[in-house]
Amino acid sequence: MAQNNTLLTFTVRRNEPELIAPAKPTPRELKPLSDIDDQEGLRFQIPVIQFYRHDPKMRNKNPARVIREALAKVLVFYYPFAGRLKEGPAKKLMVDCSGEGVLFIEAEADVTLNQFGDALQPPFPCLEELLYDVPGSGGVLDSPLLLIQVTRLLCGGFIFALRLNHTMSDAPGLVQFMTALGEMAQGAPRPSILPVWQRELLFARVQPHVTCTHHEYDEVKDTKGTIIPLDDMAHRSFFFGPTEVAALRRFVPSSLQKCSTFEVLTACLWRCRTIALKPDPEEEMRIICIVNARAKFNPPLPKGYYGNGFAFPVAISRAGDLSTKPLGHALKLVMQAKNAVNDEYMRSLTDLMVIKGRPHFTVVRSYLVSDVTRAGFDAVDFGWGNAAYGGPAKGGVGAIPGVASFYIPFTNHKGETGIVLPICLPNAAMETFVKELNNMLAKGNNDQVLKEHNYNVLSRL
Structure with a gap:
């Protein structure tokens, strides 16, 4: 049986949540989501968590600061994430690319990675502390599209937790964004794979008609x-x-x-x-x-x-x-x-x-x-x-x-x-x-x- 790490308790100290905007000016525009994106079954927030071990060569680096700086830079390329969702006629969702930013929280916890046990898997103890639900941030409309918390651990490792409005991306899309964030945290001037919006590729046909069984x-x-x-x-x-x-x-x-x-x-x-x-x-x-x-x-x-x-x-x-x-x-x-x-x-x-x-x-x-x-x-x-x-x-x-x-x-x-x-x-x-x-x-x-x-x-x- 997996180690029952749900019994583990620890204290997390968080800085005040802040909004991270793109590092440079980005286009102010209204971008419709696709007709796959905005279905009712995707209108919720999905949480992801990453555990990282201590690396001696990074001992003088604060992962929260590194990621925070990279986040502002990567949002220049992924600027729709810094906007807010609006709903138009017929429940159509669109992103108001306002540049307001994504929520970011720096934190530290009095626990080591080893205390979570060898079997790192859901459910994780104190998840609500590692990915803090900032009051008023969890809605679908007019709310931040991303929330990121970086929690430093006593051992020198850290936890990166993220909450995504699922209408914006699926797992491959989110991994693409996170990979770009990681590349820029390591000094890359731009993502190795540039983001493609083109949500119109998944718009309904001009004369919509259902041809398959669903x-x-x-x-x-x-x-x-x-x-x-x-x-x-x-x-x-x-x-x-x-x-x-x-x-x-x-x-x-x-x-x-x-x-x-x-x-x-x-x-x-x-x-x-x-x-x-x-x-x-x-x-x-x-x-x-x-x-x-x-x-x-x-x-x-x-x-x-x-x-x-x-x-x-x-x-x-x-x-x-x-x-x-x-x-x-x-x-x-x-x-x-x-x-x-x-x-x-x-x-x-x-x-x-x-x-x-x-x-x-x-x-x-x-x-x-x-x-x-x-x-x-x-x-x-x-x-x-x-x-x-x-x-x-x-x-x-x-x-x-x-x-x-x-x-x-x-x-x-x-x-x-x-x-x-x-x-x-x-x-x-x-x-x-x-x-x-x-x-x-x-x-x-x-x-x-x-x-x-x-x-x-x-x-x-």
């Missing part, structure tokens, strides 16, 4: 009260290394052998979670896979584009089928949903947003998964090397807890690289989930390693 935006009524209550919830993280993935792949039929690790894990999660929740067998269960569509466009989105470029395709099955049929049933549906995303699917999606008023994806009997294992958060370097941990600050996606998870890259204490999957379920359901998952691993792999660990993936962290 079940992720179905209007589904919660007729049986199946939205999960948020009290009495259990949070656990599961590690899937080579042994666990190999065990699950033994359930994959020959016709689906080309499936990715993400698809296998998603099918397994969907099946085990459904069994754990014990829904009516006739209920419709959904799993939503975030698919990066940048390369799906024809032509692909240009290098440097930092807007949202993904879709929410959904796989749907009866609960009874998910619970009783082999894993291949769920896996085939997941693969089909992902493979449906192409250029026409994305064009149809932008049109649907305009026609239907930018709806939220349905959360009724849905679970959403997002793979950030290759996003590159951990490779962001401000001069202190790569992050000891870089990525989501919380285990779940979006503003709705308990209905989503990130897939996070992780190396355990044995040096095994794999994926950590944080899960949030009601306590009773979590016990069933663990049992079902352990049973699958036991049947799929007779390896002595799993026997020694009582088939419990939790102990492999």
Whole structure:
């Protein structure tokens, strides 16, 4: 099991929050977001956190000051981030490039990086202290689009925490910005990849028309009260290394052998979670896979584009089928949903947003998964090397807890690289989930390693 660092407590002393404006004058203009950016399901703030170790060659450098100076410089290139969102007719969002700046907080904490333990992963202790919610700053409209807090640690390391208005960027776009910030913190005169706005590439067509099926935006009524209550919830993280993935792949039929690790894990999660929740067998269960569509466009989105470029395709099955049929049933549906995303699917999606008023994806009997294992958060370097941990600050996606998870890259204490999957379920359901998952691993792999660990993936962290 992961070290329970949530019991760790410490004190954070913060300077007053300040607004950092671009270092040079920038264009004052109104820039519309794309019709993918401004959908209802992205109108929230998403937190990211990076942990950095002490570097002796940087001992005379204050990371907060280094990053603060670089931030003013990088905002000359990414000046829309220094503006504020406005809403026009038909809920259309646009950036007023006012140059007001992004929020920045310098802080220090009486704790060392080692005290967080070897297993750096969400949930993190005292997150609300490491990423302070400045009063009045958390809205979507007329609020800062970025909030950054740099917290120095007793050991000489530091924590970089960031909160982003998700309508502005997705994970690849945010990593692009953070990488540019890191480059300029190390003295570069400009980012190696220059930012590309061009949100008009993802505007709806002149005569919008939906040509594909988009079940992720179905209007589904919660007729049986199946939205999960948020009290009495259990949070656990599961590690899937080579042994666990190999065990699950033994359930994959020959016709689906080309499936990715993400698809296998998603099918397994969907099946085990459904069994754990014990829904009516006739209920419709959904799993939503975030698919990066940048390369799906024809032509692909240009290098440097930092807007949202993904879709929410959904796989749907009866609960009874998910619970009783082999894993291949769920896996085939997941693969089909992902493979449906192409250029026409994305064009149809932008049109649907305009026609239907930018709806939220349905959360009724849905679970959403997002793979950030290759996003590159951990490779962001401000001069202190790569992050000891870089990525989501919380285990779940979006503003709705308990209905989503990130897939996070992780190396355990044995040096095994794999994926950590944080899960949030009601306590009773979590016990069933663990049992079902352990049973699958036991049947799929007779390896002595799993026997020694009582088939419990939790102990492999």
